[in-house]
Amino acid sequence: MTKLQVAIDLLTTDDALALAAKVAPHVDIIELGTPLIKSEGLGVIRAIKDAHPDKIVFADLKTADAGALEAQIAFEAGADLVTVLGTADDSTIVGAVQAAQAAGKGVVVDLIGVADKTARARAVTNLGVEFVEFHAGLDEQAQPGFSLATLLEAGSASKVRFSVAGGVNIHSIEAVKAAGADVAVAGGAIYGAEDPALAAAALKSELN
Template sequence: MTKLQVAIDLLNTKDALALAEKVAPYVDIIELGTPLIKSEGVSVIRAMKDAFPDKQVFADFKTADTGELEAGLAFDAGADFVTILGSVDDATIKGAVKAANERNKGVVVDTIGVKDRVQRAKEVSAFGVKFVELHAGLDEQALDGYSVQVLIDEAKSAGVPVSIAGGVNKDTIKAVKESGAVVAVAGGAIYGAEDPAAAAKELRDILNA
């Protein structure tokens, strides 16, 4: 069963908690976006975990160095997952995995900016990460001709556990599920909707169908 992850790219804890309250019944993983964590610090992680202890909290650190240290900061603040950039040195990812293993938590490698996402996904999976996020960032999505189908095709050929982030919505989530992705990440399709709860429920219903 493909899990549903909501990416909360808001800028303050109050708004993030309010959105999470609306969509929590329909999502498995609550992601705290990089801008949110940079704005509010690790305290937003603890606030979210305290409010929703039955949900997995995903800290989108996008760590580029000191993997063990930064992963430890996220986990000790209540995160279940933390992201490390796939473009970094292998030692950074391995350090984060060490911190995760010591706490029974998980590292997710984010392939934003990686040219060969499939090859890198195969490489880093050998280090013990939970899954690899095939991720097209907002800037890449804004380019002419971008389609989430690129990520869907990559997921089919990766051969390792992956999530898909970058254009997941009600029109594409069925194909994301059929690609074999273990997690579908929806951001703007939920938080940008007029009714975020209804949007999250619609995505959940499609995954459950």
Template sequence: MKLQVAIDRVTLDEAVKLTHELDGVVDIIELGTSLIKDYGLLALKDAPFNVQSSEILYDLKTNDEGVYEFEKGFDANADILTVMAGSSLDTIEQVYDVTEKRNKEMLIDLLEVDNNKISEIAGFDNAIYGLHHSKDSKDSFDAVDTLDKFKKNFPDIKKVAVAGGIDLKQAKAIATQGIADTIIVGGKIVKTDNPVDSAKQFMEAIK
């Protein structure tokens, strides 16, 4: 199981600093949508992230203009890019082709789509399917229960990630459950006094 740490709503300098600290400590470092919108791919490409061990994910949340955005994202040194499940099947097919040709990875963000839509897009064998509880949602989120239902409905989907306020207790339960390949954690690591120590605690919890 992999740990993905989401860096969001910070300055570019802070993002670079956090990335250097977490490189090699966690499996995937996510540069969040707010960073991309605040600074743009050109700034991220030129920033001295210099990642040596961890993978880098840019949370583009692509909805349209898929080929253009994915080409630019991979040119800007991303290993993994995200596309929204609510976008058209054509868009998802096109960005998947770009990803495969680049020998990279893509995550399909399943935010606010129903099972009919998931069934329509379930055939991308190398894609990561991300169960994502909206930050704006007022509803509670049970990650273990959500993963269990997802696996029963879509047993053939191979790679699953989950995000949504996951703490150490939930991370341990998800690891024991054995369905998710990746756990995504944001503020419970990067907003703590010592992000590296917090990340190590999560890594110990899921390994």
């Protein structure tokens, strides 16, 4: 079954905790967004893990270098999964994977900015990552003509375990599931909704 991951792209620990409390019953994975971690530091990871020990806590570090060190400090803070950029050197990904293996946790590779996402997804899967994120970032989503369909096609073609992130919402989630994604990531569609719990529940019901 496709899991639902909420991406919390808010800026304070208090706001993140409040959102997580509302949506946790409807999601499988709680992601601490990159701006949140940069704003609040690793303490936000510990705060969310302490509040939701039963959830998979995903720290969107977007690591580009020093893979082992960055992964290790996030795992020590309570993260279950961390992201490393697919544009990073293989050695950075391998370092993070080694830190994950030592901690009994996992690494996700974010393909934001990667030209041939299907080929890179296959290559990094062979390095031992949990899954690969087919991702169009917030800036790419804002470009004229952006379409999630290209990401979904690339993900399906990869034949590896993958998630999809890029403005996933109630209109596109069925296509994400149909593409065979292991995880559907939704940020703005949940935290930007008038009723985030209702929005998360609606997305989850499409995946069941």
